[in-house]
Amino acid sequence: MTTMLHEPRTLPRVPAAHAPTADDVRRGELAAFLRSRRERVSPEQAGLPRGPRRRTPGLRREEVAHLAAVGVTWYTWLEQARDIKVSPQVLDAVARALQLDRNERSHLFALANAVDPMPETDCPGVSADLRMMLDQLEPFPACIQNSRHDILAYNRTYSALLCDLDKLPREERNCMWLAFTNAEVRATLADLDETISGMAAKFRGAMAEHLGEPAWEGLLAGLLAASPEFRMIWARHEVAPVTAHRVRSLRHAHVGHLRFNLTSLWTGPHPGGRLLTYTPADEETRERLERLSAFARGA
Template structure:
């Protein structure tokens, strides 16, 4: 009898821990929902609003989840939460990096979005990025997440330091970031080719949460991406000349080169070398600007 009682007590401990975590998750979501004003997310306040911050149905709508499902989440019900939904909630509630990590931890999930520091980016690779300056260079994975970059790359298409780490993805930026889009000379062609390359890369990652999360976000936030995605075009990676227009240094014509960091087409170092002398001089000016010299 003593053994049976002990077994029941041991089995109850994980269940109790899950219940505590669900209650903490519910309280955390409520607190963050209440601090976001309707105006911050483009919604009218109205005259009968009594709820501080956003209503539950507004969070559900902005996150593309069911109202009943989100209500259950705030009621600490025992339901499963996908990483795609957690990602959408984190963006709707404008969570910073620490809050986002807390959200995933409370939900018992692993955030598939790469953090600001990635184990695959070694100190040696970071030193290589620095030594390449003023040539813009970064390290990307096959999902186009920007894992590390040097100072020139950080100012080539936008102020990358100002972009949250979870949003530092070339696909997200080329389809949703206005400053990035204005820097690309042949934007429509670039967007179409990048969607085709993403489809080619995704063939080896079907069903993986991080890839599904990226695809859902792009389809939700960009009608242009949806249109290009529905073309079902497939293009492999290739080096080519690219043109950018920087507001401080002007037109840049650069040679794009992928340097693969392994035997498979996964992580790679992306470099942009000057195509002509004028671009070389302007890259130096961009580097000076990135260092605060200009």
């Protein structure tokens, strides 16, 4: 009897499962967060009648859509983690409909990768103790910055060092923005080209850990749109670390040339929030700081 030999059968290839992308994960988190917040709000809290035979804990999807004045289908897709575009204005309406607090609202906009049109007005992360330290450092200028170079808090002398910070909108109190767009601040920087190049390199180095975050991307987009000089420097792709100590020379309109040692003291994990102090690098600067402090007090 002849034995027939057969070639081994080739099994059909099963396509590999699609690995979720970062956007997939983010949309899934957004959907779960919205569902959890919707289920927490009762009809009575939203000013709606409960009605008979309600099985859904909290609000129904169509009720959230009605309260936010958006389409039911669109909101349903949002809770189903569909890949849809959502504007900050619509997110604002959804946040109001779901009665989100400040932390929940910030989390919503972060998950949606959108910029909040009504950002936090308080200075996050600046405790009463840190504010007391800022005051006690007078006449030395000092401020609290985050890793994005937002100026979160400052003492009286610092407010008069570069420009009158109190007169600026909060969203403009950012060292990167001021150095590239504010003429008064730029006039005080004795080594302007070197200073702004170094700042841009530090900003690029720090931003690597924050790619895709709305606040960072928004600041970058604003700088690229507002400053041809920043666009030119940014195109070089230079990177530098944030250092704990450095020297800076300033030309103040009222007290003259100032030379400082800048020291960064991190208030949490590094890199992150930091206390930035300006101590005089020579006796002449120390004497002029007293005059600057008096000027800041209006004396």
